[in-house]
Amino acid sequence: MLKIQKPYDFKTELLEVHKKDRRDKSLTPREDEFAFPEEVRIVLLDNSDVILTAARDFTDYLFTSMGISGFITEKQKPGEPAIEISLSKNLGDFNAYMGYRITVKKDGITIEGYDERGVAQALYYLEDLMNLRKAPFLTKGVIQRKSLFTYRNTQSPLGMFAYTDEALALIAHMGMDSISVWIKDPYTTKRGEYIDLRLLSERAAKYGIDVYIELTAAHSKHPDEPDAEEFYEELYGKLFEVCPKLKGIALVGEANQFKSRDPRVGKTPWWENFVDNIPTGKTSPGWWPCCDYPEWVALIQKVVTKYNPDVDLIFCTYNWGFAPEEDRVKLIERLPKGISLLATWDMFHQFKLGNSVQNVADYSLSFVGPGEYFASEAIAAKKRGIKLYSISMTAGRTWDFGVVPYEPMGQQWIKRYEKVQQAQREWGLTGLLENHHYGFHPSIICELEKCAFFTPVKPLIESLRDLLVRDFGEEDAVLAEQAMEKFSEAITYYPPSNEEQYGAFRIGPSYPLWSGNYQELPQHGKLPDRAHAMFGNDIYFGAYRQDFGGRNSLSGVRIMDEIPALQTMERLMLEGIALLESSKAPNDALLRMCNLAKFMQHTIRTGIHVKQHFILKQQLSIAGNQAAAAELLNQMEELLLAERENVLATIPIVQVDSRLGWEPSMEYTTDEYGLRWKLRQLDYELEYALADYRKANALTAE
Incomplete structure (x- = not known):
């Protein structure tokens, strides 16, 4: 079970560049592997600020993640295992930006970088390999890589x-x-x-x-x-x-x-x-x-x-x-x-x-x-x-x-x-x-991208599987891959319109549902700004706003296609979540990804409710008779109550992951405070706004 977090706890987590105790001490090296000794020399035959910074980073990785002591020197010591680092312009096809060659031998490792950034990337790649292996063991041989982009x-x-x-x-x-x-x-x-x-x-x-x-x-x-x-x-x-x-x-x-x-x-x-x-x-x-x-x-x-x-x-x-x-x-x-x-x-x-x-x-x-x-x-x-x-x-x-x-x-x-x-x-x-x-x-997506944008590139689905096994274990990696397939299909049903991207999907389930026109000023009807936010609530619409940009069908036409598309999207997200929840012994990493998917599913549901609520408002504005208006108000009440349940279900999700509901320029929008603000907004609608509508609808001309 994930622990309750305080706001911004995720920032503290990000201060840990290297995860502690990644090493599985039950593992032993194969014959074709080099095993790091308990202490290892990192010899800088060429040096610069970038190389030294990367070497220091590597010693921190060895100690923090693998329990190995590394020390940096410029002096070689014959007969002692070491990592020797130098610059080279003799890397053939890898004489390129961030190019490098790693040679893993029985008695040590040599790193040759085309440039100093290549040296740094080589050291980071060694970290990646050991993370996948869950041990300070590297397969002997030659590795050559370079960046696809400058x-x-x-x-x-x-x-x-x-x-x-x-x-x-x-x-x-x-x-x-x-x-x-x-x-x-x-x-x-x-x-x-x-x-x-x-x-x-x-x-x-x-x-x-x-x-x-x-x-x-x-x-x-x-x-x-x-x-x-x-x-x-x-x-x-x-x-x-x-x-x-x-x-x-x-x-x-x-x-x-x-x-x-x-x-x-x-x-x-x-x-x-x-x-x-x-x-x-x-x-x-x-x-x-x-x-x-x-x-x-x-x-x-x-x-x-x-x-x-x-x-x-x-x-x-x-x-x-x-x-x-x-x-x-x-x-x-x-x-x-x-x-x-x-x-x-x-x-x-x-x-x-x-x-x-x-x-x-x-x-x-x-x-x-x-x-x-x-x-x-x-x-x-x-x-x-x-x-x-x-x-x-x-x-x-x-x-x-x-x-x-x-x-x-x-x-x-x-x-x-x-x-x-x-x-x-x-x-x-x-x-x-x-x-x-x-x-x-x-x-895991950033790391998958790194696999994609350094050449040579192996099939990316294999890289994804490697990362899933590393984070979730062999058995749950299968479930995670299947869940990601569902999520990947789900996103293809997302309508990337301004109504979505500047509406409910920008801030999450704290997005309000107003029955009346309370937005006399831009900030009216919106979640209050956090004092230190750069953009705050300036970069989303406070109520469903139709886009008539001429690049897509009229909002009133496509909304009838968007709602079923979002419903399909939500169904696929739920199928992926069910796969993750079927794990018999999920670790925290799997629970965290499942929690993220649930937040996204509740955001989708809010997006659907916002559209349905908008349609009801439009129908109410031309109801034509009191009976029709009364039925529409009943449907609106049912929808607001359903959204209230959706918001309540989101609260425990954000409580265990302080990164959810936050964006750098807006700061928090859908943390627990934002969701409880949304509950108050819905309660106002249910207690006062609908009552006013019903009072008006009860008037007769007799």
């Missing part, structure tokens, strides 16, 4: 911009090599807090991690203005003065607020596109492939390369994937050489659900990808010779479920990883933005 960017599992040493170590262990910081100026994060970018970059560098920034500030000078270069020199020059080791800058339309002169667009920011409170009908430049973006990008490139000739300047097309392909490709054809193009992997993809058309509104695992938008821009980037990155959402999370640590759909993730590998081969995809501000959480 950019794998993520955000902290501990919270917005919370890059502690432990967070950096966890990121490095997953094979990721860069982090994002969103800032207002060189000293202030988007959250409004002071940040020392230089110190962060120096600390991150020791783990082989680069720092990228996204600057949320008005880029108010058009490149044609005479003082434009001076303006951008001031804007970006200060960044490099403060942080000389800054690796890259991401240019994002909605954040940068470029004042384009393209006649097809309106003003920036977007709220300026109203006259007398009437929309002008024009799109803000941040959401359109404007014809003068290339000149703007070229000017910023000119400025920043003065400070760092190797700076990675990323131009993101995330905001206008809905625009005509012709306009998007024309823009790419005119972008300056030497930049990187960042295109979203799955968004804007249209597909059929029942008798309606759906659109991937935001990052989703329901569609493995790639979408047509990404494919069109990937082809254009390859033709131009521009470095191609993707907002791939490959680190275990999407916006399908906003407040879970990861989505346990192993087989569906494999399908995505295989498509990403294919994009790397066919279009030269070289980098991945692994997640949005919801960050990543160390999980």
